Amino acid sequence: MSAVLDSTDVVPDIGPKSGAIEIREGDWKTYLQCIARCKEDKGIIDRYGSVVAYKRACAMAYLGKRAQLHGGVCSTRHPHIITPQFIADLETNNRSLRHTRYPWLRSLMSLLAEIEQIQDQISSANVITLVPASK
Numbered sequence: 001m002s003a004v005l006d007s008t009d010v011v012p013d014i015g016p017k018s019g020a021i022e023i024r025e026g027d028w029k030t031y032l033q034c035i036a037r038c039k040e041d042k043g044i045i046d047r048y049g050s051v052v053a054y055k056r057a058c059a060m061a062y063l064g065k066r067a068q069l070h071g072g073v074c075s076t077r078h079p080h081i082i083t084p085q086f087i088a089d090l091e092t093n094n095r096s097l098r099h100t101r102y103p104w105l106r107s108l109m110s111l112l113a114e115i116e117q118i119q120d121q122i123s124s125a126n127v128i129t130l131v132p133a134s135k
Helices: 028-040 042-048 051-070 084-101 103-125
Strands: none
Touching: 028 042, 028 051, 042 051, 084 103
């Protein structure tokens, strides 16, 4: 017997006491059956506290299977929407934390940037072409 439900299987009694909600990754029919079940069985609402909590548990079970099979992380406590602003803030925070831990790193990075800039200036002035000029 498979531990994961198929869309044709009847959904068993679901609740925090009975274990995790089992939904096969990508099986939208089983997900919808689980969601529709809270309208029929009011005991689910009592076990989870609210309809929203039960729907969240179903969604996390659906996403959790996806993460297990295909990788990725989904935090049940702190979900994040990764926007360009979030990435920029993360970069800024990481940089400041890195420079706090390693104070010499800031001067090293500025020195390396200065060396690169000088090399770019020198190399553009002293370029010898090996290709003959076109006539």
